[in-house]
Amino acid sequence: MKPLSTITVSSDLPDVLAPLRELALNLRWTWRRQTVDLFRSLDPRAFVASGENPIAMLSLVPAGRLAEASRDEAFLTRMRSEVGDLRTYLDSGRWFQRTVPGAQGGGDGTSVAYFSMEFGITPTLPIYSGGLGILAGDHLKSASDLGVPLVAVGLLYQWGYFSQSLDRSGWQQEEYRLNDPSQLPVEPVRGADGEQLTVAVTLPGAREVAIAVWTAQVGRVPLLLLDTNVEVNDEQDRQITDRLYGGDHEHRILQEIVLGIGGVRAVEAYSALGGAPAPSVFHLNEGHAGFSGLERVGRRMQAGTGFSEAVAEVRAGTVFTTHTPVPAGIDRFDAAQLRGHLDADGSGLSRLIPSLPVEAALALGIEEGGDVFNMAQLGFRIAQRSNGVAKLHGAVSRAMFQDLYPGFDVPEVPIGSVTNGVHRRTWTSDHMDDLYTKALGDVDISSLSDWSALSTLTDHELTETRDALRAELVTMARRHVRDSWLRRGAVEAELAWTDHILDPHALTIGFARRVSTYKRLTLMLSDPERLQRILLDQTRPVQIVVAGKSHPADRPGKEFLQQLVQFADDHGVRHRIVFLPDYDIRMASVLIAGSDVWLNNPVRPEEASGTSGMKAVLNGGLTFSVSDGWWDELKDDDAGWTIPTADVEDQVHRDAVEAEALYEILEQSIVPLFYERDARGMQRGWMTKVRSSLVTVAPQITAARMVRDYVTDLYLPAARAASAFTADPARAGEFTAWRAEVQDAWSAVSIQHVSLEGARGAAASTGDELTLVADVELGRLRDTDVLIEAVLGEIGAGDEIIEPQLIPLQRGEDGRWAARFALAAPGEVGFTVRITPQHPVLASRAELGLVVTA
Numbered sequence: 070m071k072p073l074s075t076i077t078v079s080s081d082l083p084d085v086l087a088p089l090r091e092l093a094l095n096l097r098w099t100w101r102r103q104t105v106d107l108f109r110s111l112d113p114r115a116f117v118a119s120g121e122n123p124i125a126m127l128s129l130v131p132a133g134r135l136a137e138a139s140r141d142e143a144f145l146t147r148m149r150s151e152v153g154d155l156r157t158y159l160d161s162g163r164w165f166q167r168t169v170p171g172a173q174g175g176g177d178g179t180s181v182a183y184f185s186m187e188f189g190i191t192p193t194l195p196i197y198s199g200g201l202g203i204l205a206g207d208h209l210k211s212a213s214d215l216g217v218p219l220v221a222v223g224l225l226y227q228w229g230y231f232s233q234s235l236d237r238s239g240w241q242q243e244e245y246r247l248n249d250p251s252q253l254p255v256e257p258v259r260g261a262d263g264e265q266l267t268v269a270v271t272l273p274g275a276r277e278v279a280i281a282v283w284t285a286q287v288g289r290v291p292l293l294l295l296d297t298n299v300e301v302n303d304e305q306d307r308q309i310t311d312r313l314y315g316g317d318h319e320h321r322i323l324q325e326i327v328l329g330i331g332g333v334r335a336v337e338a339y340s341a342l343g344g345a346p347a348p349s350v351f352h353l354n355e356g357h358a359g360f361s362g363l364e365r366v367g368r369r370m371q372a373g374t375g376f377s378e379a380v381a382e383v384r385a386g387t388v389f390t391t392h393t394p395v396p397a398g399i400d401r402f403d404a405a406q407l408r409g410h411l412d413a414d415g416s417g418l419s420r421l422i423p424s425l426p427v428e429a430a431l432a433l434g435i436e437e438g439g440d441v442f443n444m445a446q447l448g449f450r451i452a453q454r455s456n457g458v459a460k461l462h463g464a465v466s467r468a469m470f471q472d473l474y475p476g477f478d479v480p481e482v483p484i485g486s487v488t489n490g491v492h493r494r495t496w497t498s499d500h501m502d503d504l505y506t507k508a509l510g511d512v513d514i515s516s517l518s519d520w521s522a523l524s525t526l527t528d529h530e531l532t533e534t535r536d537a538l539r540a541e542l543v544t545m546a547r548r549h550v551r552d553s554w555l556r557r558g559a560v561e562a563e564l565a566w567t568d569h570i571l572d573p574h575a576l577t578i579g580f581a582r583r584v585s586t587y588k589r590l591t592l593m594l595s596d597p598e599r600l601q602r603i604l605l606d607q608t609r610p611v612q613i614v615v616a617g618k619s620h621p622a623d624r625p626g627k628e629f630l631q632q633l634v635q636f637a638d639d640h641g642v643r644h645r646i647v648f649l650p651d652y653d654i655r656m657a658s659v660l661i662a663g664s665d666v667w668l669n670n671p672v673r674p675e676e677a678s679g680t681s682g683m684k685a686v687l688n689g690g691l692t693f694s695v696s697d698g699w700w701d702e703l704k705d706d707d708a709g710w711t712i713p714t715a716d717v718e719d720q721v722h723r724d725a726v727e728a729e730a731l732y733e734i735l736e737q738s739i740v741p742l743f744y745e746r747d748a749r750g751m752q753r754g755w756m757t758k759v760r761s762s763l764v765t766v767a768p769q770i771t772a773a774r775m776v777r778d779y780v781t782d783l784y785l786p787a788a789r790a791a792s793a794f795t796a797d798p799a800r801a802g803e804f805t806a807w808r809a810e811v812q813d814a815w816s817a818v819s820i821q822h823v824s825l826e827g828a829r830g831a832a833a834s835t836g837d838e839l840t841l842v843a844d845v846e847l848g849r850l851r852d853t854d855v856l857i858e859a860v861l862g863e864i865g866a867g868d869e870i871i872e873p874q875l876i877p878l879q880r881g882e883d884g885r886w887a888a889r890f891a892l893a894a895p896g897e898v899g900f901t902v903r904i905t906p907q908h909p910v911l912a913s914r915a916e917l918g919l920v921v922t923a
């Protein structure tokens with residue numbers, strides 16, 4: 070990105086205040102309120118005028134005030150204390166160093182490059198649109214808190230994601246704001262020559278596109294941001310990183326080339342400069358950065374490795390996270406278009422990625438039929454380890470991608486799950502954070518998984534906090550509703566009513582997230598009269614605060630939004646239901662924290678995880694949700710309410726049934742419980758539920774838990790797998806030769822006969838010792854090339870063995886294969902025998918797609 074101004078802010082800052090710049094440039098301030106307070110106290114007006122942006126504010130503070138502050142001992146002491154705290158935070162050993170063997174003395178070799186199309190860290194760095202980006206931002210913050218060696222890669226967009234307003238009729242209006250790098254918490258990465266580091270990619274026609282590299286520092290984690298808006302590029306190429314999710318497929322492919330291919334080159338250059346260790350694990354947060362895998366294959370081939378060997382090596386160190394449970398959510402490109410970009414020379418090698426054989430590379434992502442290149446498929450092919458973002462989403466993904474693993478049942482498709490989480494400190498209000506500190510002590514909560522001490526919080530403490538958070542929400546909502554009406558054409562004089570909307574003591578339901586159809590913003594409007602009655606109840610009123618942007622191209626989403634706005638405008642309920650335009654991180658933190666109940670009613674199972682409900686839990690809000698995403702695995706009647714899913718195909722019918730359940734639970738359970746008071750006026754039943762949610766649910770939905778899971782389940786195994794290849798240069802060759810041999814010999818593998826000994830016909834008692842015996846033909850393969858297993862378990866509806874138990878068969882002296890076991894539980898048990906390839910490089914049985922079943 071080209072700076073608009075050459076004035077550097079630091080020159081204005083008296084030397085003694087230089088540490089302010091250090092504090093402003095490390096985004097750790099976004100989760101350290103003392104640092105925020107320091108900036109605010111420097112000049113409250115400038116702080117607000119800058120949009121609470123420390124970097125931008127430093128250029129707004131009048132020189133007189135700076136001079137004053139530089140003589141203010143109390144201010145200087147606080148500033149030094151914050152700098153000291155930051156440096157201690159950056160230097161001290163943390164969870165990773167304490168837990169991972171070998172990490173203490175500078176590293177066990179594991180380090181991670183994390184790629185994402187968007188990062189939601191702070192509104193002052195507007196390079197995100199919604200949940201995916203905020204998840205990525207929370208991942209970085211928690212990786213920093215836990216000391217996980219990680220460098221992140223994203224794009225620095227010239228335009229932030231749009232800001233939203235409404236027209237008179239409630240139709241969404243979009244406006245884009247230019248990002249000025251001098252006002253952003255980013256700095257150029259400087260090369261050895263002192264100039265800003267650039268890397269390049271070559272597009273067809275020998276068009277060299279220069280990519281400038283910036284860095285934003287997120288605690289310990291450097292986030293490299295790539296930007297094509299540099300002078301040497303032609304006008305068209307300067308627009309590649311213009312905005313997030315704008316433009317057509319061509320534009321998206323170019324962005325993904327910059328992110329994936331440019332990203333690998335940027336990480337390498339940054340490591341060479343000593344900025345971060347060279348990563349051993351590459352984590353692709355969604356498929357957008359899939360080309361990074363091709364680039365890494367190309368690199369190895371340039372050094373003389375064959376294609377298959379290079380793919381095996383790259384796979385070992387790659388982790389792919391899929392985020393969508395619906396096929397429409399996946400990036401799918403015209404294969405011919407992508408072929409054009411890879412731009413084969415006369416010998417079929419790519420000009421974009423030197424040495425990469427274009428057709429072999431395309432084959433990794435081309436769907437059956439040959440016309441479409443699928444970025445998720447590339448992700449699964451280029452990453453040996455992959456996951457969905459909640460248990461249910463893992464299961465849905467296994468079904469969705471079963472075709473990639475022919476012959477295997479859905480449960481064996483090698484896609485696991487790591488349930489999303491949210492960064493606790495970012496998403497916990499200051500009020501609530503005080504309660505955490507009081508109950509848990511002044512400890513590093515990110516590495517603490519037992520939060521049971523939160524049960525000591527009293528009704529009184531919780532009530533005070535919840536009342537304060539609700540009051541903050543009401544104040545914010547009044548301001549936003551008023552501003553929104555001014556933009557919609559109303560004049561001040563007619564807006565006095567906005568000072569009285571919402572009630573700081575009424576049951577407050579929050580609903581805010583991207584407005585896409587599957588999230589069903591308007592489910593609550595299914596029976597408008599009934600909703601109206603609920604809202605307007607004299608003694609037990611309910612109020613609803615709604616926010617969310619619709620993607621500019623999503624017409625149905627905008628229609629939902631308009632329906633909601635018109636309902637709020639027209640039904641005598643404008644004081645009980647409000648829509649707040651321009652949802653973003655800052656609004657989210659107040660809106661979510663202030664809601665007593667967080668409503669989530671997507672079409673199950675289309676919500677991969679959802680994270681806003683987690684933020685509510687951290688603040689003592691209660692969950693009211695369809696059994697989808699994260700709530701499907703953590704739902705708990707003591708901690709919230711679950712809207713039952715109607716098992717009917719017809720969506721209209723389904724909406725009607727689920728809406729009925731929503732109203733019913735609201736009227737019969739939620740409202741009565743909220744307004745029930747004991748003799749002291751306390752909401753005893755309600756607060757019991759809040760405590761239960763805090764103790765049992767909250768510790769499971771933090772990004773710290775999520776990142777620890779990624780480290781343990783994915784990063785460390787991937788790092789070990791990758792280093793096994795590095796340590797043994799022959800390993801890849803041996804593995805691919807073995808694989809070719811197995812693939813070639815597989816047709817001769819068969820199971821000829823299976824018998825169960827020790828049973829009486831088809832009957833046995835629990836505890837009977839049974840022996841399963843199989844006669845197996847392996848053709849040219851050796852015993853060690855295969856895994857022969859008994860598969861046994863209960864028979865499900867489709868005559869399938871469900872949740873099978875796998876017991877390996879051993880070859881006996883008579884040459885037959887056998888396993889002995891006893892069955893513990895009574896019932897009908899199905900069994901069979903199957904053979905899969907076995908090799909230390911393989912991480913799952915399904916990986917080669919080869920299986921023989923009796």
Ligand SMILES: *Cc1c(COP(=O)(O)O)cnc(C)c1O
Pocket residue numbers: 198199200201203581582583652653654657658678679680681682684
């Ligand atoms: C948390 C958050 C989201 C994601 O919400 P979901 O419940 O996952 O849909 C989107 N936007 C903002 C601003 C958020 O803070």
